[in-house]
Amino acid sequence: MRTAYYISDGTAITAEVFGHALLSLFTIEFKHITIPFVETTEEAIEVVRKISESFQDDDQRPLVFYTIVNIEVRKIVSKSVGINYNFLDQFVAPLEKVLGVPSKPEKHRTHSIHEKTYDIRIEAVNYALANDDGSNLKDYHEADIILVGVSRSGKTPTSLYLALQYGIKAANYPFTEDDMGDILRLPASLRRFKDKLFGLTIQADRLHQIRSERRANSKYASLKQCRMELREVENLYRKEKIPFLNSTRFSIEEISAKILATTGLQRKKY
Amino acid sequence: MRTAYYISDGTAITAEVFGHALLSLFTIEFKHITIPFVETTEEAIEVVRKISESFQDDDQRPLVFYTIVNIEVRKIVSKSVGINYNFLDQFVAPLEKVLGVPSKPEKHRTHSIHEKTYDIRIEAVNYALANDDGSNLKDYHEADIILVGVSRSGKTPTSLYLALQYGIKAANYPFTEDDMGDILRLPASLRRFKDKLFGLTIQADRLHQIRSERRANSKYASLKQCRMELREVENLYRKEKIPFLNSTRFSIEEISAKILATTGLQRKKY
Numbered sequence: 172m173r174t175a176y177y178i179s180d181g182t183a184i185t186a187e188v189f190g191h192a193l194l195s196l197f198t199i200e201f202k203h204i205t206i207p208f209v210e211t212t213e214e215a216i217e218v219v220r221k222i223s224e225s226f227q228d229d230d231q232r233p234l235v236f237y238t239i240v241n242i243e244v245r246k247i248v249s250k251s252v253g254i255n256y257n258f259l260d261q262f263v264a265p266l267e268k269v270l271g272v273p274s275k276p277e278k279h280r281t282h283s284i285h286e287k288t289y290d291i292r293i294e295a296v297n298y299a300l301a302n303d304d305g306s307n308l309k310d311y312h313e314a315d316i317i318l319v320g321v322s323r324s325g326k327t328p329t330s331l332y333l334a335l336q337y338g339i340k341a342a343n344y345p346f347t348e349d350d351m352g353d354i355l356r357l358p359a360s361l362r363r364f365k366d367k368l369f370g371l372t373i374q375a376d377r378l379h380q381i382r383s384e385r386r387a388n389s390k391y392a393s394l395k396q397c398r399m400e401l402r403e404v405e406n407l408y409r410k411e412k413i414p415f416l417n418s419t420r421f422s423i424e425e426i427s428a429k430i431l432a433t434t435g436l437q438r439k440k441y
Numbered sequence: 442m443r444t445a446y447y448i449s450d451g452t453a454i455t456a457e458v459f460g461h462a463l464l465s466l467f468t469i470e471f472k473h474i475t476i477p478f479v480e481t482t483e484e485a486i487e488v489v490r491k492i493s494e495s496f497q498d499d500d501q502r503p504l505v506f507y508t509i510v511n512i513e514v515r516k517i518v519s520k521s522v523g524i525n526y527n528f529l530d531q532f533v534a535p536l537e538k539v540l541g542v543p544s545k546p547e548k549h550r551t552h553s554i555h556e557k558t559y560d561i562r563i564e565a566v567n568y569a570l571a572n573d574d575g576s577n578l579k580d581y582h583e584a585d586i587i588l589v590g591v592s593r594s595g596k597t598p599t600s601l602y603l604a605l606q607y608g609i610k611a612a613n614y615p616f617t618e619d620d621m622g623d624i625l626r627l628p629a630s631l632r633r634f635k636d637k638l639f640g641l642t643i644q645a646d647r648l649h650q651i652r653s654e655r656r657a658n659s660k661y662a663s664l665k666q667c668r669m670e671l672r673e674v675e676n677l678y679r680k681e682k683i684p685f686l687n688s689t690r691f692s693i694e695e696i697s698a699k700i701l702a703t704t705g706l707q708r709k710k711y
Contacts, residue, residue, distance in 0.1 A: 173540075181695075182695055185462040188455055188459070192455040193532055193536065196533060196545065259466075266467070270469060272467060279695075281462050284692040284695070296601065297598075328566045328567075332605060422552060424454060425552065425553060427452075
């Protein structure tokens with residue numbers, strides 16, 4: 172199996188995302204190795220040695236995706252036996268021309284604590300945790316968005332993703348039996364912030380499956396209960412004109428992107 | 442201000458990460474607009490219209506970063522008035538040559554629910570939440586890693602990031618006054634899993650500042666208390682040979698990358 176290396180003097184996240192996107196266009200399996208924080212010439216030489224080793228082991232030249240700001244370090248890595256993808260660099264000179272200014276590469280400018288919005292993201296994560304699962308009804312005035320839906324419809328992971336990636340303060344509230352007397356009504360705590368509500372729903376059989384993994388053979392997990400709850404929340408969304416999304420076929424990344432696109436909610440971080 | 446567009450028939454996350462990394466090399470501010478899920482020719486025409494509008498408004502040609510699998514959609518977007526960065530495409534043909542097989546672009550292969558490791562990531566997020574802040578001592582046998590440290594040293598956001606991004610099951614345990622009688626000792630619940638422990642520490646003045654935002658003027662937030670707790674945990678890490686990291690100057694992305702690099706812990710997702 173051929174090896175793909177992701178190398179950087181930072182986290183190597185950019186190299187990973189780019190390399191992963193490129194390799195996902197092929198149906199071949201690769202062995203993946205990330206080496207972050209390659210900051211000295213000694214470390215760079217060690218990286219080159221590892222790449223040579225992979226070439227020996229695999230009998231195929233490794234693919235090497237890298238973004239390296241330090242010129243000495245970059246020069247050494249670029250001379251490995253691997254096939255180089257210094258994918259950012261070839262866009263820099265043309266972009267300098269377009270923008271009419273020289274680039275000023277600095278280490279640790281992306282994915283680092285020096286990003287302007289870093290503290291906002293951490294605050295949003297703390298907010299999402301403190302306002303998970305209806306655990307706190309009194310801080311909704313601070314929310315950028317409040318995700319609602321039945322238990323296990325994807326609210327919590329989506330809230331965390333919105334917070335971690337975009338610095339968006341996302342609370343979430345689960346509609347439970349208690350809210351569903353005869354008919355599901357919007358609790359007063361939510362009605363005050365109706366403009367911030369976004370609903371999630373899911374296919375009944377998928378919900379049944381997810382809940383069964385948690386509590387097999389319970390009323391909670393029964394297909395009948397799942398169907399009833401979903402019918403109630405979907406009716407509520409329609410009646411109250413709450414925008415909503417069926418999460419069944421979507422990842423949290425996709426759900427989050429769709430929420431931003433639908434609501435026009437502005438992310439704090441790009 | 443010049444506008445940068447990130448466009449895709451998927452989430453546009455790859456376009457955002459690439460574009461953001463490239464633009465961060467310049468000290469110029471940009472206006473950012475992401476348009477995900479451009480899947481029809483009608484939507485593509487609307488995108489082209491928006492790009493023209495930005496050109497009118499800014500009097501500068503927008504930068505357009507895109508990854509689009511659908512050929513018709515891509516053709517339309519590529520003819521906008523923007524400056525195009527179809528950054529993946531130019532690497533595809535050379536890579537086909539290297540690999541000796543044609544690429545098979547498919548929609549939604551990255552960042553989608555169809556990724557093989559998607560369920561593992563969601564399970565890891567649920568695990569991180571259930572095992573946050575020492576809330577559950579009985580599932581540590583399932584942990585890939587157990588982060589330890591004093592309150593507010595970065596354990597929770599790091600656990601969530603390891604779970605969300607890499608599908609790693611990360612528990613976390615806070616050392617508290619209760620563990621620190623005369624001297625901090627490793628609780629029995631942790632000693633059983635000593636090989637999984639990874640310590641976080643932080644500078645005392647930074648910890649004092651973070652805790653003061655939560656509980657100003659408390660004993661908990663006092664610089665004296667912070668210093669005492671940090672001295673105790675650092676002594677413990679050294680005595681017990683627990684690998685550890687000072688998180689003061691690092692983002693959760695950097696902390697996570699360093700943990701993986703130090704421990705050799707294998708991620709479930711690339």
